[in-house]
Amino acid sequence: MTLTVPGSKQVQHFVLKGDLVVVQDVREALMQGRNSDGKMVRRPLSPHLQVYRPQISSALSIFHRFTGIALSAGALLLALWLGAAATSPGAFSLAQALLDSILGKLVLFGFTLALFYHFCNGIRHLLWDAGYGFELPVMHRSGYAVLVATVGLTVLFWGIFLVIG
Amino acid sequence: MTDKTTLRPEIMRSALGRARGYGSAKSGLHHWWAQRLTALALLPLSLYFVASVLLLAGANQAAMIAYMHQPWNAVLFIALILALFYHLQLGLQVVIEDYIHAEGRRIALLLAIRAITVLFGLLAIVSVLKLAL
Structure with missing residues (x-):
């Protein structure tokens, strides 16, 4: 499964296999999370310049x-x-x-x-x-x-x- | 001092640091310190450079040769070039490391910056020496 980051191109940072999340790169382990709808998203990097x-x-x-x-x-x-x-x-x-x-x-x-x-x-x-x-x-x-x-x-x-x- | 936590170095590491398991490259301080030392050297040297630019405004080649024939001018210009090109290489390295995340592109850019810095720095130094000697 390919996940989309708002405002950017499609990226394949991690793959969902059932309930299992397969991370392509170990650095991505800290970047995965869920939004308020429970959908898997890649967390934005801090600082969030667009809202500062x-x-x-x-x-x-x-x-x-x-x-x-x-x-x-x-x-x-x-x-x-x-x-x-x-x-x-x-x-x-x-x-x-x-x-x-x-x-x-x-x-x-x-x-x-x-x-x-x-x-x-x-x-x-x-x-x-x-x-x-x-x-x-x-x-x-x-x-x-x-x-x-x-x-x-x-x-x-x-x-x-x-x-x- | 016999507290167990003080004996476990991994307690000081982030989860990401543990996952990658690289440890310290033991060269972090050198970059930081070199950037500050060259910055300090560039404070007086850049003022000297600004004064030189004003003195050489509209100069022809003969005036440049006469200026660089003074040993202190050649020495200060070469010192300026060394500190300046070292400082800018260190600075651009940090910018690239902060913003370029693709490993291949990052390494290629870092190498290109080093090559350009060395070549243009050498061009500047050889030119000063040629004018001076």
Whole structure:
């Protein structure tokens, strides 16, 4: 028997043979249950994001991941930029021209925003690791401080950039 | 201390842990610690990098060579590249392990991330050395 998980494709996580449940994968042993109608279902994984009210704590947490993934792409760009500089003057001036275009500037703006966010929220994470700032009001305040600092540092960076350039 | 429960290691394990019976891989702490150490190193290094980007805004290749000819700039850039690529490999590994449940795809992605990190990290380091030397 194939069981259906609401909102997803059909999955064959366990098989019913009479009253016996045959589990295909030992990890599924903890995932089987019955709904209020007594029908066998695969239990949803916690946290149930679809019914959670968005909160600053969870939003900033997932931002940290998003910006981390974006900055990984930024690191590849950094390697290509250095590679162009090491290749030839022409290759580097092409790279600089691409970065100086409107699309290039937009991408760089996104990277500065992501970098300063990941930097500030990273300090917050390191302080948690050291055992500080776990109280809920402190955690919310530090979260808003991260947002303010991110915008402040990004504005400062592009302000200096415009003055120099 | 002679309490029986303290002598039974399986009491500390989840039902799933007992069912799988793998035990600890004895490498959990290393990943966590390396991620924090590289994060700590990246705090000053990323500020240095941001300052360098501002100094090198609109630079041509000759300016890049002049900048990397300063030994400390080359050293700090290589330190940045090592910490950055190590840190991002550790971070992406956690993201993949959290969201990709199919074992084959997960292992393939983890290996691909490692390969890309090593290759682009080496490209960045070799480029800095070429500009510096």
